[in-house]
Amino acid sequence: MPLVFRVTNSGKESVTLYLMGRKPAADFRISDEEGRVIWSRLRGQTILGALRLYPLGAGQALVFRHVWNGRADSGGIVPPGEYAIRGVLLTDDIDGWASPPAFIRIER
Amino acid sequence: MYRTPAFRTALAAAATIAIAACQDAPAPTAVEPAVPSPALQRSQGSELPSAAELDRQIPGFGGFFLDGSGAPTVYLTRGASRAPVDRALGRYLNGRGLTASSARVLQGRFGWAQLERWQIAATESAFEVAGTVFVDNDETINRIRIGVENPNAIGQVRAGLARLGLPDDAVIIERAEPVVQVASLRTVVDRPVRAGVQINFGGYLCSLGFNATSGTQKSFVTASHCTNTQGGVEDTPYYQPLSSVDTDAIATEVDDPAYVKNLPGCPRGNRVCRYSDAARALYADGNDQALGLIARTNAPNNNSLDITGSFTITSDDCSGSDDDIGGCLPSGTVVGKVGRTTGWTQGAITNTCVNTGVSGTRIVQLCQTFVSAGVAGGDSGSDVFQITGDPEVKLLGILWGGSGSSFVFSPFANVVKELGALTTH
Numbered sequence: 001m002p003l004v005f006r007v008t009n010s011g012k013e014s015v016t017l018y019l020m021g022r023k024p025a026a027d028f029r030i031s032d033e034e035g036r037v038i039w040s041r042l043r044g045q046t047i048l049g050a051l052r053l054y055p056l057g058a059g060q061a062l063v064f065r066h067v068w069n070g071r072a073d074s075g076g077i078v079p080p081g082e083y084a085i086r087g088v089l090l091t092d093d094i095d096g097w098a099s100p101p102a103f104i105r106i107e108r
Numbered sequence: 109m110y111r112t113p114a115f116r117t118a119l120a121a122a123a124t125i126a127i128a129a130c131q132d133a134p135a136p137t138a139v140e141p142a143v144p145s146p147a148l149q150r151s152q153g154s155e156l157p158s159a160a161e162l163d164r165q166i167p168g169f170g171g172f173f174l175d176g177s178g179a180p181t182v183y184l185t186r187g188a189s190r191a192p193v194d195r196a197l198g199r200y201l202n203g204r205g206l207t208a209s210s211a212r213v214l215q216g217r218f219g220w221a222q223l224e225r226w227q228i229a230a231t232e233s234a235f236e237v238a239g240t241v242f243v244d245n246d247e248t249i250n251r252i253r254i255g256v257e258n259p260n261a262i263g264q265v266r267a268g269l270a271r272l273g274l275p276d277d278a279v280i281i282e283r284a285e286p287v288v289q290v291a292s293l294r295t296v297v298d299r300p301v302r303a304g305v306q307i308n309f310g311g312y313l314c315s316l317g318f319n320a321t322s323g324t325q326k327s328f329v330t331a332s333h334c335t336n337t338q339g340g341v342e343d344t345p346y347y348q349p350l351s352s353v354d355t356d357a358i359a360t361e362v363d364d365p366a367y368v369k370n371l372p373g374c375p376r377g378n379r380v381c382r383y384s385d386a387a388r389a390l391y392a393d394g395n396d397q398a399l400g401l402i403a404r405t406n407a408p409n410n411n412s413l414d415i416t417g418s419f420t421i422t423s424d425d426c427s428g429s430d431d432d433i434g435g436c437l438p439s440g441t442v443v444g445k446v447g448r449t450t451g452w453t454q455g456a457i458t459n460t461c462v463n464t465g466v467s468g469t470r471i472v473q474l475c476q477t478f479v480s481a482g483v484a485g486g487d488s489g490s491d492v493f494q495i496t497g498d499p500e501v502k503l504l505g506i507l508w509g510g511s512g513s514s515f516v517f518s519p520f521a522n523v524v525k526e527l528g529a530l531t532t533h
Contacts, residue, residue: 005125006124006125007125010123012407018210018219018313018485018486019487020485020486020510021467022312022333022485023427025467045465045511046464046510046516047330047509047511048469048488048508049447049483049484049485049488049489049507049508049510049515050310050313050314050331050488050489051313051449051485051487051488052312053311053312053313065203080428089123089125091485092485097125099124102520
């Protein structure tokens, strides 16, 4: 399943984003109906802790893409059900900057 | 970061954040003061007239305040009528469910305009005395209140006021704690420069790791990836806290070994390795080096960035032989760091001597230490230490990354192996 996380400057002025790492990075996190995160693209990965001052012009967007293979972090195919997907921009906030959820339903 | 973005959800399985410079107030980290809306400003102005306006409307007005129970209270000088008080404050009181006559009236000795003139004169005079903290036209006591740090200064201040003709009973002079500017790890212009404060290079922010002297070179150590290019010397100039605040570079990168393939333990293929993510920068002015000092906040893990003092490095973790690579503290040891983003955080070492791949790169850092403690972007370069007594600490290494709720650091022995012998205190 293709995942797309888009951060758009919808204003009329350039803004400066404070982004963790040398290059802009984002996580994708998928939660089950109980709210448990069952998969995270960056789980277990170590991210550089520099803070990049990233100008984002009016109307410009940062776009992150990933293809999820339908497996949980445990390695197994996830069971049927509804799942919430969030993009999380890595910033100077310890929790990052999360999008609202997009929902998918997996049926077998 | 932008903490109040306008969110917009796109198609299923696609997540979107929309941000704007003006709309929805997505302010950058350097937050500007909020400006009340014109409507709010009008509302507030119409509800409570200014002191100057009350003074115009109320003959004998000596001050207005809410007492300890929240009751509106007005000072009037002897012989002044109450009726103008009710008229001037009627709308304000009605708006709060009170009658116009509910304001409490106290007899004052001095008129407001007179106190205002005395405050100006007293300010001029009192601040000629060292240790004067404040001069206030205090509306709660219908007097001028002056604060001084040292009681010995009270006589000097009072003598100066007497020369100006201020009545002795119009002034209260008392001891007061000095007002100290609170410096933040992010904004302080720290000279000499302590570890833990913000540094700026190129378009990046990091934290200063620790001060160190190499031979005779007064330097500091930060993360290798907190240079223009990770690995290799590019003479990166460093500013503190920002190049826009102080345009003079405080230091220049002088040592940052290249990442290589042939280190023992480095994976085969296209991976490149080092034992530390550390680089050394030489101070432009050696006097800027605060050797052995780490800026500190008041407590760990409380999100504070306000500097309240310093830790003092009195020892370093083991170093000098290959047996020391990875450091000498066992898992479970509680250690801390101070960095510009999350301040002082501390937690237990969870893993030692971990060969650690860096997300999105070919780099593997050999024999690193993981700590269960907070970290976020901008903390790279932070000093990592163990408290051995307060304020004494043992220096343990350089933070360079985060993994979930853990930070990762290069042990001091690894840093010394690559940057050479360093004097840290």
